[in-house]
Amino acid sequence: MISYPHIDPVIVHIGPLAIRWYGLMYLLGFLAAYFLTKYQLRERGLRELETHLDNIIFWGALGLIIGARLGHVFFYFPGYYLKHPLEIFALWHGGMSFHGGLLGVLITGYIYAKKHGLNFWFWADLFVVPAPIGLGLGRLGNFINGELYGRPTDVPWAMVFPKGGPIPRHPSQLYEAFGEGLVLFLLMWFLRKKNWPCGYKFATFLVAYGVIRFFIEFFREPDAGVPLLFGWMTRGQQFCFAMVVVGIALFLIKKRKAPCQPYRYR
Template sequence: MLTHPDFDPVALSLGPLQVHWYGIMYLFAFASAWFIAMRRSKREDSPVTKAQVENLITYGAFGVVLGGRVGYVVFYNFEAWMRDPMLLFRIWEGGMSFHGGLIGVLLAMLFYAHRIHIPYFRLTDFVAPIVPLGLAFGRLGNFIGQELWGRPTEGPWAMVFPKDPDLLPRHPSQLYQFAMEGVLLFSLVYWFSRKPRPTGAVSGVFLIGYACFRIIAEFAREPDQHIQFDLYGWVTRGQLLSLPMLLLGVAMVIYAYALPKLAPQSDSPEQKKI
């Protein structure tokens, strides 16, 4: 059995200024997105130029933060929000949702695609490979902050979290999600996007990959205390929110590869002579 290192949430203190680990993880997430976007912008098929990357990351950052907060309140604390509308603005109390952040980024990319006059799904295909490493850093932040720990287990890798009032040996599910939703998803989507793909295919693979990894990880993650299970005594809120992502991703990949075959073919020169 392992014991969590019980990190100090404050990574660095400079007089009255305190730098928290979670903030550092966000900084690393946006920095990794910028770095990968700059590399991808050099490709001949890139819809985004190097000069546009900075604005792209800015739009994405606003989408993540605003969408993540709204999503957390709507998806996980809707009744409390109805009783206390100001809950949405008390961000210092914590609470961010990946699914809300995803919706926020998709809306932000819709605005940005319109602004720079490029097809929407070409932009989302560009963005998809730059997202997973940011998710990896976010899960490290959850681990450092002892948030979203796993269910009790007797496995030799079980970990006791000092902030857990029950002090039970649990799955370090944050690290599972770091590995699956971060490292593995990045490897999959980045590898798939190395070659030109039909428009929408890369976005679809990202949605499928994240949904599958999240659904798997939820079996080890402790469900939210105030929600527990939504269906059948084992289906969690995270799994329910990931299912539409999986279905949409499959539909996008099928559509991306089927559309060229369904499109009417122009007449060949030989046909025109007849």
């Protein structure tokens, strides 16, 4: 067994303000998305689109935070939050859903693209390349917070998490940081120059993320109070299965389309 490294979730206090590792991970994820998407635009000789990038990052970040919070509220614990509605705004108590955040980003991104005559799928293909960096960093934030830990185990690298009782558990946050973060990023970075139809890289991301997380969820402790489908499938696995289905459907829909262009009418 390995000792859990007790890291203070708060980096520094500035008066009443607390700078937390989890929040820093979000910030670093946004910065990675911004600079690596800008890098891809310059690789393609599309510097004129960088103004749109600035705006999309802003609205995407807003959609991500709102969607992630509302996803946690309505996908996992709607009963509790209906009884305690003010807790919806208590972001400092934790509780963010990746699938809700993804929906939030897609909604704000689609609205912006439609308003400005951009090809939504072109931009979706760009942003899914650096997205795993933010996902991996977010899982490291979960690890530092000692939350979303794994199931009981006797593997040599098991850890006892402060919130998980005295039982050694899988450090599933690190598994997810590796799979959803590093492995998925290397895959998407390798595919970034592929001249595929619009939406193919986004579909690849949906399928790859869904498969990776579906598997790792077997090592993660299910959320207390959230019923399992068929007695074993967690809520996260249910959403991941849906992602894989949507990704495959998108591959079929986009098949034989022309190579991707940034504008809807060009």
